[in-house]
Every structure is written in C-alpha cells, then in structure tokens.
Amino acid sequence: MPLGILDDNKLEHVPGTAPLSDLGRLDLEVAGIDRGLLKHDKTGKIVLVPQPSDSPNDPYNWPRWKKEMFTLVIAYGCGCVGAIGPLLTPAFVPLATQFGVPLQRFTLGCNGSCIVAIAVGSLLCNTLAVKFGKRPVYIVTTLGLAVSSFWAAEAKSFGSLAGARAVQGFCMAPFEALIPASVSDIWHVHERGFRMAIFNLGVLGGINLAGPIAGSVIEKGSFRIAMHAMGGAMVLMLLLVIFFMPESAFVRHDAINIDTSDKTLDIDEPEKEKAVQIENRPTVTTTSSEPQISYVQELKPWSGYFDHVSFWRTLIRPFFLILSPIVMWATLLFTICISWLVLISITLSQIFSAPPYNFSVSSVGATNVSSFVASVIATLVAGYVVDGVATWMSKRNNGVFEPEFRLPVMITYLIFTATGFFAWGESLYKQDPWPIPVIVCMGLINLGVQLGTTSVVTYVSDCHREQSAEAFAIMNFIKNMFAFGLTFYANDWIAVQGVRDCFFVIGGTTVAVTVTTIPMYIWGKRARSWVFRYRVLDRVLKQK
Known part of the structure; x- marks a missing residue:
C-alpha cells in the first residue's frame, strides 16, 4: 500500500506507475536488462518517464531552448485565447443597451455562443489533430481567431456579433483541449507540473487581464477598438505558431516503455537485443541513423504525420474515454474549477455597475487585476509544488512514481477556493468595501483554481499519456457545455436569489x-488497472 494508495495484484505493472529514480528498483533487472539501459536526466538521478527514443526528431530529445520556446508560445497563445472570452464582459450592461437586447439575451449570444462553440470545437479539432497532427490545427485556428476578431470589431448587428463570437469559440478550442497533450508530447513526467502551470497561467492570466485592459479601452474608445487590438494580437500569435511550434506528434518505435504497459519493462525485440548486457561490460550508447529534420522543414504547415484510424471513430472515442474513472473524476473537478470563474466573469458588470459600488466600465474591468496577481503567484509555486510533492513522495515510495502523488495538492484548491466563494457571497451581501471582495476573495479563488487545475491536468496526463488528447477533448466539451448552461440563468440567478445564496451554493458544491x-x-491505481484489464477504451481507440 504505497503511501495510502491501494495496490493492485492483477497486473505485473499498472500503467502510469513508473520508476522516477533507481532507488530500490531491483525489479528493473528483468530478462537480462541492466538498469543502466534506462535513460536519465542530466543529473543522472531521475529516470526519464516516458523514455525517449534514439531519434533526434523525437520531441523528448529536442534541445532545451526549443522546448522552452514552444512553452512560451503556448503561454502567449493561451493568454490571448483566454482574453477573447471575457473581453467584452466589463461592458455587458452598456453594450446590451447599445445593441437593444436584454442583458440575459446579450450574455447568451455574446458569451454563450462562444462557449458552446468551444465545446464542439474541442471534439472536432481533437479528431483532426489525432489524424493529421497538432501543428496544422494550431495554424488554421489561429488564423481563424485573427479573422473572426476583425469580423467582431466590424459587426453592425447583434446577430453578426454573435456569429463572430461563435467562430472565435470554435477556433479557441485547440488552445484549451490540445495544449495539455502538447505539453505531454515534449516534457517528461518530472518536468510537466511547471509547464502545466504555465499553460493555466496563460488561460487564467488572459481571462483576468482582459477585463482591466479592455474595460479602459471600451470606456475611452469602443468595443471595436478592443476587438481590432485582439485581432492584431492573434496575427502575432500566428507568426509565433508558424516559426516556433513545430509538430510535436511523434511515433516512437525504439523506446523502452516503462509507464503505459502492463509489463515492468516493455521492449521491442530489436531493442531488447541491443539492451542485453554482458557482465562487467559497460553499457554501449546507441544512436539513431535517422536524419535530423531541418528547421526549414519544420516550418511546413503539415509535417506529413497521419493516423489511419477512422475519422468517425476518432470523433467519438473521447466519449468512450469518459468511461475511465480517472477521466470521469477529472472532468467533474475540471468543470467545477473553471466554470464558476465563467459565472463570475459574466456577472461582474451586473454586480459592480449597480449600487452601492456604481463602477464604471473601466473600473469593472480593473476588478480582475487581483485575480491576475493571484494567478501569477500560484504559477510561481504550482509547478514546483505539484512536481516537488510527486518527487518527494516517489522517493518515500522507494523511487516509484504513482500518478496519484499529484493529488495531495488538491487540498490547496479546497481551502483557498471554497473559502473565497463563501467570503465573496458574504462580503457582497453585506456590501463591504470593494477591496474585500475584489482583492481578498477573488485573489483566494484564483489562487486555488490555478493550483487545483494544474494538479488535475497533470494527473490525467500521467494516467492517460497515450490518450491525453482525447481526455482533454471530452473534459473541455463537458466543461464548456456546463458553462454554456450557466449563461442561460447566471444573471437571473443572482437577481432573484441574491449573491450570497448563489455563491454559498457554489462554495458548498465546490467542497463536496x-x-x-x-x-x-x-x-x-486500481482504477488504472481496471481500465487496462477490461480494454474498455481499446474497442474504439485501437480499431481502424
């Protein structure tokens, strides 16, 4: 029973479990395979999980600067995408009047259409990414974001604006559903926590910075200026994607499998022959004869990657992945983590434009500054906490990593976020001075959400590395459909029941x-074993 986790006696090795260090790993000396065969990080103390192949084109073998640049582009792109959703929320009340529609209908058309399009786009873009690779999907949807932003800026009617927002939502989907899979494509287990935190910072930072910046722009100019600026930001993003986000999908043929197989070591026959050690003979390092792809070749919109699985089977297989208890649980947590932030964003103008606060459009937008600061602080610690706790627990577990070691960090989500929701509802009910709900409460909420989402996303990546794209597609689909439902009644819910009752329900739901x-x-661990043994996913995932 490793540190409170119930062990499994049905499989020799449960997928997801892996050696993070060599400490105590006598079972790695299997079938004549020496432990020295396993590839380590530069310190020589941590086993690389997953094991990279010998190919210079394997994303796990990319130079450090290339990986970091890829991650920086992710941060910028997710920031822009995160900003698009709430870009107009500080001005919902005056914009609804300007377009001559009720507030609830404006919310539904402006944000609801965007959210439901993200849900649909998550599934379709995942299907295209699985078949053709992620790079062409990123390029086409980034171009779509630029075009739809300019379209929204020039929209003359509410219907046209709602249509532009729907296209924006569809093109936003890859930067929510595919990015975690891209992070898993290039970073090893012990490095993912911080990079997942960077991804979350991009999304949450964009959400939180959009309000202060757009609020001032809209108040002093118009929403059209804000949308034109968003279009310009997406043009820059398109250039960054083209030059610094090469294809990360890669088929490994000669790598040792120590994390996704039901065997302690899973080695192809040719690789096994190379791996057999003769006593007292040092390990011979092998190199691949595969030529390295040049930078110019990487600039092609499509690398030639192709999966022969059926398009329609690929489209529906995320729905089968929800049968995994891990994905089912993560979807529940992920939906709750993010959707309440959507509810807050679409009700900010309603709450702070009214007495006793009477905020202007720019002031409503500025309420998100504390959320951004909290997200930055959480990012600085989230990666190190999520990775650090997992590494520390692995050492306590004789060097064996269990994906469940990511989960203790969820205690921070429970403490910070639940406290923030209860305090938010109470302070607004009592009409406390604005720094209490804005700085203290929103800061606590966003601090917890950043830590919680990093833990959940990293856990799913570790448990379902080979199906991570499908996992995040279905998670985003359900999360956005739930958030879409909120747009139907969020404003009316607060108007009828009051902000305290509303957020007390939200706080209680979060705790439960x-x-x-x-x-x-x-x-x-037993859930991971059950998924593998009953081959529930393989009936759809492995057939052509």
Missing part, C-alpha cells in the same frame, strides 16, 4: 466535489 479526491487517491 473536491472531497471526492480522497477516494480517487486511494483507489486510483
């Missing part, structure tokens, strides 16, 4: 859902 982390931690 987060507590399910405890059984997930205890039975997570």
Whole structure:
C-alpha cells in the first residue's frame, strides 16, 4: 500500500506507475536488462518517464531552448485565447443597451455562443489533430481567431456579433483541449507540473487581464477598438505558431516503455537485443541513423504525420474515454474549477455597475487585476509544488512514481477556493468595501483554481499519456457545455436569489466535489488497472 494508495495484484505493472529514480528498483533487472539501459536526466538521478527514443526528431530529445520556446508560445497563445472570452464582459450592461437586447439575451449570444462553440470545437479539432497532427490545427485556428476578431470589431448587428463570437469559440478550442497533450508530447513526467502551470497561467492570466485592459479601452474608445487590438494580437500569435511550434506528434518505435504497459519493462525485440548486457561490460550508447529534420522543414504547415484510424471513430472515442474513472473524476473537478470563474466573469458588470459600488466600465474591468496577481503567484509555486510533492513522495515510495502523488495538492484548491466563494457571497451581501471582495476573495479563488487545475491536468496526463488528447477533448466539451448552461440563468440567478445564496451554493458544491479526491487517491491505481484489464477504451481507440 504505497503511501495510502491501494495496490493492485492483477497486473505485473499498472500503467502510469513508473520508476522516477533507481532507488530500490531491483525489479528493473528483468530478462537480462541492466538498469543502466534506462535513460536519465542530466543529473543522472531521475529516470526519464516516458523514455525517449534514439531519434533526434523525437520531441523528448529536442534541445532545451526549443522546448522552452514552444512553452512560451503556448503561454502567449493561451493568454490571448483566454482574453477573447471575457473581453467584452466589463461592458455587458452598456453594450446590451447599445445593441437593444436584454442583458440575459446579450450574455447568451455574446458569451454563450462562444462557449458552446468551444465545446464542439474541442471534439472536432481533437479528431483532426489525432489524424493529421497538432501543428496544422494550431495554424488554421489561429488564423481563424485573427479573422473572426476583425469580423467582431466590424459587426453592425447583434446577430453578426454573435456569429463572430461563435467562430472565435470554435477556433479557441485547440488552445484549451490540445495544449495539455502538447505539453505531454515534449516534457517528461518530472518536468510537466511547471509547464502545466504555465499553460493555466496563460488561460487564467488572459481571462483576468482582459477585463482591466479592455474595460479602459471600451470606456475611452469602443468595443471595436478592443476587438481590432485582439485581432492584431492573434496575427502575432500566428507568426509565433508558424516559426516556433513545430509538430510535436511523434511515433516512437525504439523506446523502452516503462509507464503505459502492463509489463515492468516493455521492449521491442530489436531493442531488447541491443539492451542485453554482458557482465562487467559497460553499457554501449546507441544512436539513431535517422536524419535530423531541418528547421526549414519544420516550418511546413503539415509535417506529413497521419493516423489511419477512422475519422468517425476518432470523433467519438473521447466519449468512450469518459468511461475511465480517472477521466470521469477529472472532468467533474475540471468543470467545477473553471466554470464558476465563467459565472463570475459574466456577472461582474451586473454586480459592480449597480449600487452601492456604481463602477464604471473601466473600473469593472480593473476588478480582475487581483485575480491576475493571484494567478501569477500560484504559477510561481504550482509547478514546483505539484512536481516537488510527486518527487518527494516517489522517493518515500522507494523511487516509484504513482500518478496519484499529484493529488495531495488538491487540498490547496479546497481551502483557498471554497473559502473565497463563501467570503465573496458574504462580503457582497453585506456590501463591504470593494477591496474585500475584489482583492481578498477573488485573489483566494484564483489562487486555488490555478493550483487545483494544474494538479488535475497533470494527473490525467500521467494516467492517460497515450490518450491525453482525447481526455482533454471530452473534459473541455463537458466543461464548456456546463458553462454554456450557466449563461442561460447566471444573471437571473443572482437577481432573484441574491449573491450570497448563489455563491454559498457554489462554495458548498465546490467542497463536496473536491472531497471526492480522497477516494480517487486511494483507489486510483486500481482504477488504472481496471481500465487496462477490461480494454474498455481499446474497442474504439485501437480499431481502424
């Protein structure tokens, strides 16, 4: 029973479990394979999980600067995408009047259409990415974001604006659903926590910075100027994607499998022959004869990557992945983590434009500054906490990493976020001075959300590395459909029941859902074993 996790006796090795260090790993000396065969990080102390191949084109073998540049482009792109959704929310009340529609209908058309399009786009873009690779999907949708932003800026009617927002939502989908899979494509297990935190900072930072910046622009100019500026930002993003985001999908033929197989070591026959050690003979390092792809070749919009699986089978297989208890639980947590932020964003103008606050459009937007600061602080610690806790627990577990070691960090989500929701509702009900709800409460909420989402996303990547794109596609689909439902009644909910009752319900729901982390931690390893043994996913995932 490794540190409270129920062990599994049905498989020799449960997929997801992996050696993070060589400490105590006598079982790695299997079938004549020496432990020295496994590839380590530069310190020589941490086993690389997953094991890279010998190919120079393997994304796990990319130079460090190339990986970091890829991650920086992700941060910028997710920031821009995060900003698009709430870009107009500080001005919802005056814009609804300007277009001559009720506030609830304007919210539904402007944000609801965007959110439901993200849900649909998550599935379709995932299908295209699985078949043709992620790079062409990123390029086409980034171009679509630029075009639709300029379209929204020039929209003359509410219907045209809603249509532009729907196209924006569809093109936003890859930067929510595919990015975690891209991070897993290039970073090893012990490096993912910080990079997942960077991804979350991009999304949450964009959400939180959009309000202060756009609010001032809209108040002093118009929403059209804000949308034109967004279009310009997406043009820059398109250039960054073209030059610094090469294809990360890669088929490995000669790598040792130590994390996704049901065997302690899973080696192809040719590789096994190379791996057999003769006593007292040093390990011979092999190199690949595969030529390295040049930078100019990487600039092609499509690398030639192609998966022969059926398009329609690929489209529906995310729905089968929800049968995994890990994905089912993560979807519940991920939906709760993010959707309440959507509810807050679409009700900010309603709350702070009214007495006793009477905020202007720019002031409503500025309420998100504290959320951004909290997200930055959380990012600085989230990666190190998520990776650090997992590494520390692995050492305590004789050098064996379990994906469930990502989950103890969820205690921070429970404490900060639930406290923030309860305090938000109470302070607004009592009409406390604005720094209490804006700085203290929103800061706590966003601090917890950043830590919680980093933990959940990284856990899913570790458990379902080979199906991570499908996992995040279905997670984003369900999360956005839930958020879309919120747009139907969020403003009316607060108007009818009041802000305290509304957010007390949200706080209580958050506590109840987060507590399910405890059984997930205890039975997570057995859940991974069950998914593998019953081949529930393979019936759709592995057939042509």
